[in-house]
Amino acid sequence: MIGAPWPTTSDRDADGRLTIAGIPVTELVDHYESPLWIVDEDDFRNRCRDYQEAFASAWVAYASKAWPTAGLMKIAAEEGLWIDVASAGELYTAQLAGVPGDRIVFHGNNKSVPELEMAARHGVARVVVDSFEELDRLEEVGRRVEHVFKVWLRITPGIDAHTHEYVRTGHDDSKFGFTMSLGLAAEAVRKALTLEKVEVAGLHAHIGSQIFGTDAFEANAEVLVELMAAIRDEHGVTIGELNVGGGMGIPYNHEDRPVSIAQYGQAVHAALVEACADHGLPEPQLAIEPGRALIAPATITVYEVGTVKHLPGLRTYVSVDGGMSDNIRPALYGAEHEIILANRHGSDNLAAVTVVGKHCESGDLVRERASLPDDIRSGDLVAVAATGAYTASMASNYNRLPRPAAVLVEDGTSRLLMRRETLEDLTARDVL
Numbered sequence: 341m342i343g344a345p346w347p348t349t350s351d352r353d354a355d356g357r358l359t360i361a362g363i364p365v366t367e368l369v370d371h372y373e374s375p376l377w378i379v380d381e382d383d384f385r386n387r388c389r390d391y392q393e394a395f396a397s398a399w400v401a402y403a404s405k406a407w408p409t410a411g412l413m414k415i416a417a418e419e420g421l422w423i424d425v426a427s428a429g430e431l432y433t434a435q436l437a438g439v440p441g442d443r444i445v446f447h448g449n450n451k452s453v454p455e456l457e458m459a460a461r462h463g464v465a466r467v468v469v470d471s472f473e474e475l476d477r478l479e480e481v482g483r484r485v486e487h488v489f490k491v492w493l494r495i496t497p498g499i500d501a502h503t504h505e506y507v508r509t510g511h512d513d514s515k516f517g518f519t520m521s522l523g524l525a526a527e528a529v530r531k532a533l534t535l536e537k538v539e540v541a542g543l544h545a546h547i548g549s550q551i552f553g554t555d556a557f558e559a560n561a562e563v564l565v566e567l568m569a570a571i572r573d574e575h576g577v578t579i580g581e582l583n584v585g586g587g588m589g590i591p592y593n594h595e596d597r598p599v600s601i602a603q604y605g606q607a608v609h610a611a612l613v614e615a616c617a618d619h620g621l622p623e624p625q626l627a628i629e630p631g632r633a634l635i636a637p638a639t640i641t642v643y644e645v646g647t648v649k650h651l652p653g654l655r656t657y658v659s660v661d662g663g664m665s666d667n668i669r670p671a672l673y674g675a676e677h678e679i680i681l682a683n684r685h686g687s688d689n690l691a692a693v694t695v696v697g698k699h700c701e702s703g704d705l706v707r708e709r710a711s712l713p714d715d716i717r718s719g720d721l722v723a724v725a726a727t728g729a730y731t732a733s734m735a736s737n738y739n740r741l742p743r744p745a746a747v748l749v750e751d752g753t754s755r756l757l758m759r760r761e762t763l764e765d766l767t768a769r770d771v772l
């Protein structure tokens with residue numbers, strides 16, 4: 341076994357080939373072609389189970405934005421998870437995957453009326469309300485289609501989690517939710533309680549993504565319980581459900597050291613119990629919605645090397661057959677996914693190289709500071725770790741590259757999760 345940040349069944353065979361679930365990636369690429377996303381199904385399923393165990397009686401939802409494809413939603417639902425969707429497209433995919441409405445949570449800071457109508461038709465379990473306008477829209481749609489929406493009010497708790505600016509959401513200056521410190525959360529509760537077609541089932545706060553410590557999560561739980569107490573004091577209403585969001589960090593490379601799933605679970609639960617005791621409140625039903633931590637570590641991307649360009653005194657560029665169209669994370673967030681040679685052992689001497697994609701842009705990085713065998717050459721395969729979250733879901737067709745196929749592997753067998761795009765797919769919407 342190779343260990344984090346690689347999927348749990350990763351290994352090397354006698355020829356030095358990387359294997360996942362006992363299958364050499366060379367064989368998978370021979371069959372499904374390159375680039376290829378490979379998902380270790382057992383790893384994904386075990387993560388779904390670990391979260392449910394670590395957060396005991398909590399409702400655990402898979403934040404499908406991480407990778408909203410039907411096959412993964414189906415597996416998550418089979419493992420007993422709820423599915424979090426954030427658009428009509430994600431909801432439609434959940435329907436396709438056979439996920440019943442009463443296991444779906446609908447998010448989004450600007451849901452449209454048709455999206456809310458769709459939520460009502462599919463009977464989604466909870467709508468996470470983000471704005472005053474949305475409260476009005478829910479009331480209007482609810483009256484029209486005769487539906488009462490059970491909602492969680494999304495609170496902006498004023499917590500500045502230490503993570504990349506683009507994935508921070510809990511600080512006051514955020515586009516998401518009702519800001520506590522400005523009194524908007526209290527005002528939203530006041531308004532929601534007057535509505536006929538909106539039932540306030542709980543509160544929600546997601547503070548950001550790829551967060552390593554437990555402090556911000558504990559603080560989040562405390563702030564939400566404070567608001568519960570304020571609601572009880574003002575309205576005599578006891579809020580029964582608290583959703584503390586997702587955001588648990590994962591290792592992308594050997595340097596990253598997040599806390600374990602169990603530690604996250606214990607910390608959040610302890611903070612919740614203590615805060616409830618302090619305020620004389622019963623412990624609410626806890627809900628969480630991790631995305632990245634469930635699917636990212638279970639997945640790798642394999643690329644074929646096409647060119648190796650040595651610039652003496654400057655650097656060596658290794659170009660692969662994908663890039664920013666299948667993984668925008670290095671370009672967008674400076675993400676550093678670990679990368680290894682995957683089809684053979686290679687030389688024992690490592691070289692510092694920059695692995696780039698095949699797009700017409702210098703920001704098209706796969707890994708800027710990679711360390712790979714110095715005999716790396718055209719035709720080699722490289723594997724990139726922890727690519728299951730926010731790569732396929734944020735993929736584009738830049739330079740009209742077809743998006744890669746994705747396969748699930750389990751105990752020596754493989755099956756398609758998403759087929760490779762074709763050139764016909766790429767032009768299917770073009771009108772001459």
Ligand code: LLP
Nearest residue numbers: 403546549550586587588629630631632730
């Ligand atoms: N709940 C809400 C309301 C969210 O907005 C998100 C992620 C999650 C749950 C799941 O968070 P996770 O457990 O995956 O951290 N594209 C960025 C990440 C954006 C996160 C968006 N919201 C990246 O590649 O790092």
